Amino acid sequence: MVDIHCHLIYGVDDGAASFDVSETMLADAARQGITDIIATPHYREGMFPYDVDTVLNNYYRVSETAERLGLRLFLGCEYHADYDMLGNLRNKRVATLAGSNYVLVEFSYTSSYINVHNKINELISEGYIPVIAHAERYGIFQKDPGLLMQFREMGAYVQLNADSILGTDGGTIRRTCKKILKEDLADIVASDSHDMKERRNRMYECRKLLEKKLGNANANRLFENVPRMIIRSANEDYRRYSS
Numbered sequence: 065m066v067d068i069h070c071h072l073i074y075g076v077d078d079g080a081a082s083f084d085v086s087e088t089m090l091a092d093a094a095r096q097g098i099t100d101i102i103a104t105p106h107y108r109e110g111m112f113p114y115d116v117d118t119v120l121n122n123y124y125r126v127s128e129t130a131e132r133l134g135l136r137l138f139l140g141c142e143y144h145a146d147y148d149m150l151g152n153l154r155n156k157r158v159a160t161l162a163g164s165n166y167v168l169v170e171f172s173y174t175s176s177y178i179n180v181h182n183k184i185n186e187l188i189s190e191g192y193i194p195v196i197a198h199a200e201r202y203g204i205f206q207k208d209p210g211l212l213m214q215f216r217e218m219g220a221y222v223q224l225n226a227d228s229i230l231g232t233d234g235g236t237i238r239r240t241c242k243k244i245l246k247e248d249l250a251d252i253v254a255s256d257s258h259d260m261k262e263r264r265n266r267m268y269e270c271r272k273l274l275e276k277k278l279g280n281a282n283a284n285r286l287f288e289n290v291p292r293m294i295i296r297s298a299n300e301d302y303r304r305y306s307s
């Protein structure tokens with residue numbers, strides 16, 4: 065499995081609180097059969113600064129443990145949409161997903177349709193591919209999951225949290241996931257893990273559930289094929305630009 069959304073880099077946001085927790089989270093991911101991880105510290109203006117020096121320093125330290133465990137660890141960012149998103153991406157103030165053109169973007173839970181639409185449009189018109197983080201958490205999609213179809217037709221991807229599907233985040237969120245999955249509007253399931261307690265990685269458990277509900281091929285698409293395609297696309301871009 066490939067996990068493209070998690071907060072296992074310590075000391076940079078509300079995720080792992082120490083290097084030890086980062087290490088335990090990596091070992092837990094490996095045990096679950098996860099082979100590739102994109103660590104996505106929050107960037108949210110005024111709340112989570114995504115200080116590049118600290119992020120890189122702690123990422124490199126954690127990467128050594130990942131390598132020892134046979135995991136591939138990439139860097140990304142969970143970007144809380146704001147007015148300067150394009151500027152921050154262009155000047156590499158924040159990372160895209162593993163250096164690809166894909167950007168993990170989150171919104172306020174009460175964001176309006178027009179606000180989400182404008183931000184998605186902005187990213188796409190500049191050549192980025194938005195991945196909507198935990199789409200099940202936003203009021204507009206809880207009310208009308210079908211709206212996700214429009215954003216996917218624009219070129220965006222839809223990510224759901226394993227926890228949300230399993231129901232640990234409450235009934236409304238679980239039911240929204242169910243509808244999104246039933247209408248085949250999801251592209252990726254990720255952990256959004258923050259710690260080894262309430263917000264730990266539950267991808268294995270979620271995958272087993274979805275294998276039962278949706279079949280192996282669908283589960284594979286959500287947990288493996290689509291997220292791996294993001295990492296591959298970064299490598300392809302790299303090859304193209306370096307040859």
Ligand SMILES: [Fe+2]
Binds near residue numbers: 069070071142
């Ligand atoms: Fe997150």
